[in-house]
Amino acid sequence: MDRRNTDENAKLGSYDEAEHWFVHLLESGCSADxxxxxxxxxxxxxxxxxAYREIELLWRQSKEAVKNPAIVAAASRALRREPETRARRYWFLPAMAAGLAILVAVIVLPRWLxxxxxxxxxxxxxxxxxxxxxALNDGSTxxxxxxxxxxxxxxARTRRVDLLHGQAQFTVQGNHAWPFVVHAQHGTVTAVGTQFQVRINDGCTDVxxxxxxxxxxxESPHGTPQNASLIGGQGLAYDETGRISPLHSIDLQMAGGWTQGKLFIHDWRLPDLLAEMNRYSATKLQIGDPSLQDIRISGIFRTNNQQVFLQLLQQGWxxxxxxxxxxxxxxxxxR
Structure with missing residues (x-):
């Protein structure tokens, strides 16, 4: 076997393995291992x-092709005919990309649906x-x-993430044909090549x-569906009725603080600061004197060191x- 045939067979082997992996990854029983x-x-x-990128491309093409009954029927007839040789299949691949897309649809789409x-x-x-x-498979985090x-x-249709509780920052690899959608309470956040944060807090979702x-x-059974769009440096919130708040500018340093283990705060009420710090510790802080309720706090605090936080409070207030x-x-x- 000459080198050209060896290379062709290697490529065919990669393509076959890619087909196997693509189908298997769509199955719900596919494990983390x-x-x-x-x-x-x-x-x-x-x-x-x-090879795997090519399979993904054929999959996207197939989702349109499979809607045509005549094309699907032709693809079914083609599936009943065994190719003469694996090498011939390879050499016809560039010219028959659309046909292969249909074959992928006929083989894979029924499993997926x-x-x-x-x-x-x-x-x-x-x-x-x-x-x-x-770190996610597509390069997003x-x-x-x-x-x-x-x-x-x-x-194959979408990259879906459900935020059940808490807060997360999403750094998304752009792909217009494969949307990245975060579901949080009664709304969705759809991104293409962005970095954003979503937080669920007492029935309200902050973006x-x-x-x-x-x-x-x-979308909420208790309210009217609403839509909004954001550009960098903006934020909004929506509640359990689906009502979206007015857009507002965000402090980028403050927003990114928690990713560094810090809270950048300005003129916060002490109860609000304690509530935020309590999220990071099993030891909870509470106010024992009503006269402390209206104390206002500004500063930078480490979320992972409650002892130092208490020392700063006692020194400054x-x-x-x-x-x-x-x-x-x-x-x-x-006193």
Whole structure:
């Protein structure tokens, strides 16, 4: 066998493996270990990655082609005819890309449509005080803040992430043909090549766009669906009725502070600051003197060091801390 035939067979082998992986990754029972094995296969050889990209392209083309009954019937007849040789199949590949797209649709689409609209997905969680960055298969990342849970459900149609509670920052690899959609309470946030944050807080969902563009849509049985769009440096909120607040400018340093383990605050009420700090610790802080309710605080505080935080409060304001138990500290006014 000459070198050209050897190269052709290697490419055919990569293409066949890519077909196998593409179908398997669409199945709801695909495990995390299997997805990790796929990533190792794709990274092992540039030919693997190229073959998989081609399968993805054919899949997108097939979703349109499969709508035509005549084309599907022709593809079905073609499937019943065995190719003469694997080499011939390869040499006809560039000229028959559309035909192969139809074959992919006939073989793969029924399996995909036979699964639920929302695959089982992969769940990621953090505990109080913990943060985690998740690298996704498409090059996007999710940074989970303290006490946060997300479910990632990738399919050929969409990249879906459900934020169940907490706060997360999403850095999205752009792909107009494969939208990245975050579902949070009664709304969705759709991104293409952006970096943004979504936070669920007492029935309200806050969205902050650090760069790029976003589309927000809400839907609630208790209200009227609404839509809005954001550009970098803007934010909004929507509630459980689906009502969207007016757009506002965001402080980029303050918005990004938690990703560095810091709170950048200006003129916050003490109860609000304590509520935010309590998210990062199992030991909860509470106000024991009503006269402290209206104290205003500005500064930069580490979220992962409650002891230093208490020292700063006691040095800068008329406050002293008293521990009541292993998980409870009360703040009192100095007399």
């Amino acid at each position: 299997e997805r990790a094995e796929f990533e190792r296969w794709r990274a092992a050889d540039p030919a693997h990655a190229a 036979g699964t639920s609209a929302d695959p089982a997905g992969m769940t990621y969680t953090t505990t109080p005080g913990q943060q985690q960055t998740v 999710i940074m989970l803040d303290t006490d946060t849970e997300v479910v990632v459900r990738y399919s 902050a766009l650090l760069k790029g563009k976003l589309a927000i849509a809400t 008329p406050i002293h801390a008293k521990r009541l138990s292993a998980t409870q500290i009360v703040l009192l006014r100095n």
